[in-house]
Amino acid sequence: MTSELPEFYFRVRENGATVFRVDTQNRQRRIDMNQIAVVNIRNGEIKPHGNHSLTDQEEAVIRDWMEERLTVLSTRDMDDIYRAVDYLNLTTQWAQSRASEEQLEDVTDALLLAMHDLRSVLVRKKADRLMKVRK
Structure with missing residues (x-):
């Protein structure tokens, strides 16, 4: 010090x-x-x-x-x-x-929605970047 x-x-x-x-x-x-x-x-x-x-x-x-x-x-x-x-x-x-069946039941919907949301954003952003490259 x-x-x-x-x-x-x-x-x-x-x-x-x-x-x-x-x-x-x-x-x-x-x-x-x-x-x-x-x-x-x-x-x-x-x-x-x-x-x-x-x-x-x-x-x-x-x-x-x-x-x-x-x-x-x-x-x-x-x-x-x-x-x-x-x-x-x-x-x-x-x-x-x-994971037990009960644990999966508790988290599956939340995980699927979060992953779907993330995937949608990533795919859209990737498409935007590809379109910029082509211009």
Whole structure:
């Protein structure tokens, strides 16, 4: 662990973050976190907090964080999808080898509807991509 704290702290929220400036330069040598902004990564909006006016440096740090955060979220999305593929395979194996009739009765309709919905979307999106290639 490093002994030096970062200058900014980002408290992650569902659509972005609350941004704080970290201050340790006070008499009590305690950590003060002063909110300076709220960030929405979906629409790229940065709202200064209260009467605070963001400096160019603060805004640059926030924009860099937003870019890094979008990369992290994108990576997580793809990881989740690959896990879903694995889980579908594990579910198939379970249904074939270990599931009781009662268990299958409980989940079959929900699984079939979800898989039908997914298949419909995937087929439509694949057709759209193929049509773009042909143009």
